[in-house]
Amino acid sequence: MSRPRTIPVGARSGRLVATQERKPGEKRVQCVCDCGAQRSVRFAEWGVTKSCGCLSRELSAERRRTHGRFGTTLYTTWARMIQRCTNPDHPRWADYGGRGITVCERWRDFSNFLADMGECPPGLTLDRIDNDGGYEPGNCRWADYSTQNLNRRPHDHKHGRDPETGRYQATGGAA
Incomplete structure (x- = not known):
């Protein structure tokens, strides 16, 4: 499918909207992203480029977020x-x-x-x-x-802890 030689004002590509008509021979399309950023996109990339970069950042952040509970x-x-x-x-x-x-x-x-x-x-x-x-x-x-x-280990400090396990010893002392 060939691209149109002109791109009218208001034409949309993803989140991008053309703000000036692109005429044959012009290499770039002037547009604004839905997020408000002004961009100039190469004509060869019109229809492929979907945003100013905000979409990529949002998708990347979403992929990194596994549960959204960090810090709770x-x-x-x-x-x-x-x-x-x-x-x-x-x-x-x-x-x-x-x-x-x-x-x-x-x-x-x-x-x-x-x-x-x-x-x-x-x-x-x-x-x-x-x-x-x-x-x-x-x-x-x-x-x-x-x-x-009510659900604790006994704290019998007389007998000390077993140095290998860290558990309190029932009889005898720490070795």
């Missing part, structure tokens, strides 16, 4: 859970990853965590039902602080 309380809860269990440099590593608490493979993806746990109700935080179990769908719930305080 729920995302921060998830990210901190991952860090406590996987990062030996985390200040709470000894209480989590260092003693064998893991995050199931499914929950390494925030979208899966959100699908399984849902939104955190106001006043509640993430809690593991079995404190020696990992973060996984069957072992986690949203709980208030009083419920969580």
Whole structure:
């Protein structure tokens, strides 16, 4: 299909609208984008070029955005859970990853965590039902602080922690 030799004012190509008539022999089409930007497009690209560049930026940003939840309380809860269990440099590593608490493979993806746990109700935080179990769908719930305080490891400081597992020892002392 051949391109018309003239392009009238008001002709549209995607988000671009011609603002001046393009006459035979002219190399460029003067136009305005729906976003308001003025552009000059090569005649050979008229019909192929769809915007001033704003469409490409929007589509690129959409592709990068996976869930749009970065920075929310729920995302921060998830990210901190991952860090406590996987990062030996985390200040709470000894209480989590260092003693064998893991995050199931499914929950390494925030979208899966959100699908399984849902939104955190106001006043509640993430809690593991079995404190020696990992973060996984069957072992986690949203709980208030009083419920969580009833669900803690014993803090028997007389016996100390096992240096290898980080768990409190029932008898004897730290080696």
